[in-house]
Amino acid sequence: MKDAFGLIISGTEDQELRDLTMIRSLAAVPIAGRYRVIDFYLSNLVNSGIHNVGVITYRNYHSLMDHISGGVEWDLSRKRDGLFILPPMAQHTTGSNSYSGTAEAINGVRSYINRCAQQTCILHTNCSMIYNTSYYDAYEQHVSSGADVTVMYCDSQHDLQTPSKTEVMIKTDEQGKVTDMFKGYTYKSSEQVSMDIFFINKSLLIRLVDDCTMKGGTDFIRDIIIPNLETLDVRGYHYKEKAFKIDTLEGFFKTNLAFLDSETRHQLLQGDGPVYTKVKDEVPARYSKSSKVANSLVTDGCFVEGSVENSLLFRGVQVAKGAVIKNCVIMQECQIQANAVLENVILDKKCTILRGRRLVGTESYPMVITKGSTI
Amino acid sequence: MKNDNVDRTVCVYPLTSNIRKKETVAMLLAGGQGSRLGALTIKMAKPAVPFGGKYRIIDFALSNCTNSDIDTLGVLTQYQPLELNSYIANGQPWDLDRITGGVYVLPPYMSAKAGEWYKGTANAIYQNISFIEQFEPEYVIILSGDHIYKMDYSLMIDFHKSTNADATIAVQEVPWEEASRFGLMITDDGNKIIDFEEKPPEPRSNKASMGVYVFSWEVLKQFLVDDEADAKSSNDFGKNIIPAMLNAGNNIYAYTFEGYWKDVGTIESLWEANMDLLNEDSPLNLYDADWHIYSRNPVMPPHYAAAGADVSESMVTEGCIVEGKVENSILFAGVIVSKDSKVDNSVIMPNTIIGNNSEVNYSIIGENVIIGCDVVFEGGSPSEISVIGPGAVIPDGSIIPKGARLSAEDAENI
Numbered sequence: 001m002k003d004a005f006g007l008i009i010s011g012t013e014d015q016e017l018r019d020l021t022m023i024r025s026l027a028a029v030p031i032a033g034r035y036r037v038i039d040f041y042l043s044n045l046v047n048s049g050i051h052n053v054g055v056i057t058y059r060n061y062h063s064l065m066d067h068i069s070g071g072v073e074w075d076l077s078r079k080r081d082g083l084f085i086l087p088p089m090a091q092h093t094t095g096s097n098s099y100s101g102t103a104e105a106i107n108g109v110r111s112y113i114n115r116c117a118q119q120t121c122i123l124h125t126n127c128s129m130i131y132n133t134s135y136y137d138a139y140e141q142h143v144s145s146g147a148d149v150t151v152m153y154c155d156s157q158h159d160l161q162t163p164s165k166t167e168v169m170i171k172t173d174e175q176g177k178v179t180d181m182f183k184g185y186t187y188k189s190s191e192q193v194s195m196d197i198f199f200i201n202k203s204l205l206i207r208l209v210d211d212c213t214m215k216g217g218t219d220f221i222r223d224i225i226i227p228n229l230e231t232l233d234v235r236g237y238h239y240k241e242k243a244f245k246i247d248t249l250e251g252f253f254k255t256n257l258a259f260l261d262s263e264t265r266h267q268l269l270q271g272d273g274p275v276y277t278k279v280k281d282e283v284p285a286r287y288s289k290s291s292k293v294a295n296s297l298v299t300d301g302c303f304v305e306g307s308v309e310n311s312l313l314f315r316g317v318q319v320a321k322g323a324v325i326k327n328c329v330i331m332q333e334c335q336i337q338a339n340a341v342l343e344n345v346i347l348d349k350k351c352t353i354l355r356g357r358r359l360v361g362t363e364s365y366p367m368v369i370t371k372g373s374t375i
Numbered sequence: 376m377k378n379d380n381v382d383r384t385v386c387v388y389p390l391t392s393n394i395r396k397k398e399t400v401a402m403l404l405a406g407g408q409g410s411r412l413g414a415l416t417i418k419m420a421k422p423a424v425p426f427g428g429k430y431r432i433i434d435f436a437l438s439n440c441t442n443s444d445i446d447t448l449g450v451l452t453q454y455q456p457l458e459l460n461s462y463i464a465n466g467q468p469w470d471l472d473r474i475t476g477g478v479y480v481l482p483p484y485m486s487a488k489a490g491e492w493y494k495g496t497a498n499a500i501y502q503n504i505s506f507i508e509q510f511e512p513e514y515v516i517i518l519s520g521d522h523i524y525k526m527d528y529s530l531m532i533d534f535h536k537s538t539n540a541d542a543t544i545a546v547q548e549v550p551w552e553e554a555s556r557f558g559l560m561i562t563d564d565g566n567k568i569i570d571f572e573e574k575p576p577e578p579r580s581n582k583a584s585m586g587v588y589v590f591s592w593e594v595l596k597q598f599l600v601d602d603e604a605d606a607k608s609s610n611d612f613g614k615n616i617i618p619a620m621l622n623a624g625n626n627i628y629a630y631t632f633e634g635y636w637k638d639v640g641t642i643e644s645l646w647e648a649n650m651d652l653l654n655e656d657s658p659l660n661l662y663d664a665d666w667h668i669y670s671r672n673p674v675m676p677p678h679y680a681a682a683g684a685d686v687s688e689s690m691v692t693e694g695c696i697v698e699g700k701v702e703n704s705i706l707f708a709g710v711i712v713s714k715d716s717k718v719d720n721s722v723i724m725p726n727t728i729i730g731n732n733s734e735v736n737y738s739i740i741g742e743n744v745i746i747g748c749d750v751v752f753e754g755g756s757p758s759e760i761s762v763i764g765p766g767a768v769i770p771d772g773s774i775i776p777k778g779a780r781l782s783a784e785d786a787e788n789i
Contacts, residue, residue, distance in 0.1 A: 033677035034693070072467075073674075262679070262696075269676045279672040281468075283661040284428035284692035284705070286653075293686055299677035300429070300693055312677070 011058030028064040047273030052081035101218030128247035132271030147235040162251035405520035406453030414764025414782040419458040422520030443528040447476030495610030524636040545587035557583030741765035
């Protein structure tokens with residue numbers, strides 16, 4: 001895979017995780033105890049032997065920059081190639097401070113694409129899925145089939161977990177050629193759902209983006225791929241492992257809780273390679289005499305005195321005596337004071353829940369508490 | 376023929392400057408075997424022994440350096456250096472990957488005339504005089520890589536400057552009844568050292584040397600050279616250099632350090648120092664945001680406590696899977712405690728697996744050990760700690776007597 005580079009668009013307009021994405025792009029949302037969403041994307045690329053990755057930032061990318069900075073943790077701090085953080089507005093003059101669509105985002109970083117020594121772009125048009133794979137097989141198929149574009153898809157019934165209400169779907173013929181691509185409802189059984197990962201030659205990509213921009217198009221799938229399905233050889237690659245969709249709050253919540261299952265955890269965190277992330281020097285988690293913990297993931301820096309069940313505690317969470325946490329996702333440095341009760345709650349970073357408070361959401365509509373709140 | 380009209384001035388505005396100069400260079404003695412740690416140090420030097428869930432013993436000295444703003448440091452290795460070399464590598468986890476300075480691992484080497492092992496602590500420094508000289512330091516601080524403590528060396532160096540000393544020795548006031556186990560400093564009222572006793576039966580002082588020395592470099596260099604010339608010397612700081620300096624009338628001061636300090640030279644003290652961390656008001660605060668203890672972190676998922684797990688009064692770190700009961704214990708990265716098993720009062724080092732229905736108590740279990748199912752450790756006590764060496768495989772149904780010391784090789788014959 002020496003001839004491929006990765007390009008990741010770290011956020012788009014249509015991703016709604018309520019308060020979680022108010023202050024950061026989807027790529028920077030904390031997930032699975034100690035990771036951020038982008039860790040999965042970067043690790044997949046690095047575990048496929050790719051050493052040149054561009055990340056197009058979206059509005060409010062401070063927390064993303066903070067997390068990936070020089071790319072050392074992903075082995076992407078290199079003299080040759082490495083990690084490139086690409087703020088789109090730095091290179092075009094529309095006056096807005098971000099892009100309105102994925103094609104516009106790519107257009108904004110064309111000088112990076114032109115400069116890449118590698119020819120094949122592995123384009124991720126968003127960061128809304130969690131999976132662990134190496135791209136060797138897909139790349140191999142892309143090259144040997146001679147396709148102009150290869151799009152990765154998964155089966156909505158078997159492998160796609162936590163789908164959104166509508167997804168981008170594709171239809172393929174017997175040769176695997178994509179004949180149709182459209183947005184539709186996922187309630188029907190066994191659909192081919194696009195994972196929004198495209199393998200495409202970089203000069204073709206630039207040409208298509210140019211055409212699209214001239215016609216006033218802004219979106220890669222809507223304005224580039226779909227209108228060109230007749231003229232381009234677009235093929236599908238069937239991804240056959242579990243993939244988790246996280247662009248709805250319910251999906252995000254269920255994906256986190258899915259990490260409590262040993263098999264899923266192993267597939268997502270070890271699968272085709274480890275998931276790398278930024279290292280913090282936290283002390284190991286500590287339990288006191290009164291602590292109870294069952295079916296939970298607990299990260300370093302936590303101090304547990306209360307009871308934790310079916311939940312994820314991120315770094316540095318404190319659970320005081322008598323507090324009860326059930327089916328919750330508690331992000332970094334939250335403090336749960338004595339006798340507080342939380343059920344089906346997502347606490348963003350640095351929240352404080354005062355003694356005796358009771359917060360209860362439901363499985364399909366978890367309660368989300370904004371970063372830094374005191375309740 | 377000499378032409379007097381030629382200007383022979385060499386460039387007066389060079390583009391280089393002496394940016395390598397450092398006020399203080401630290402030298403960390405990490406070559407000791409730590410033979411009293413038995414099976415734990417067969418394949419690694421004592422400073423590399425894992426400690427406290429995610430650290431190694433040497434992390435404390437390295438983190439103290441970086442937190443004390445000492446960024447130039449030589450680590451002297453000799454015994455089984457592989458583990459240490461790969462652990463320290465470029466020093467990045469401790470912020471010791473610097474453009475000038477940073478951490479250097481210094482094993483013994485061959486020179487044109489001869490090559491020899493480090494004969495003693497002083498000889499180890501003597502052999503690296505040229506390493507130290509390149510930084511043109513005013514002071515050299517000698518550290519030992521096998522103590523657990525948090526200490527601001529910059530305060531000790533300030534003290535050294537204020538007393539105008541040639542050498543300053545960090546001391547800790549130990550209980551009088553234990554004093555005879557230590558090297559003791561006898562001082563006058565102004566903390567000036569007037570005499571020195573090594574493990575005396577009847578102590579005259581309770582100021583025990585911590586093995587941390589600050590020297591004014593020019594003075595030390597001369598003593599090192601003289602000491603090397605003395606064929607009878609055992610080339611040791613405590614035995615030779617300090618007494619020689621006292622005899623010569625040099626100013627040596629004692630710097631009293633009052634925080635937590637523990638020599639983890641024996642199995643019992645290593646176990647105890649680990650258990651100290653579980654104490655609710657642990658004298659060694661690892662949560663100090665201003666004095667982080669850094670370590671090379673493996674990237675592992677958060678630990679998973681299964682539905683039937685029961686964890687109390689313990690420290691558990693990333694990558695662990697707990698299905699059984701864990702009480703008053705420390706689990707390092709990647710440890711698996713299978714269902715119906717019970718671990719209490721134990722230290723379980725990285726990637727060790729404990730099978731179903733086993734009982735481990737009062738033990739230190741090395742790295743990558745496999746303890747089978749239905750293994751029982753007979754009830755130990757704080758003075759009878761069992762040790763299982765790294766890589767050992769304990770077969771199903773074994774009974775481990777209390778206070779057992781088993782290396783991987785011993786375990787094959789169970």
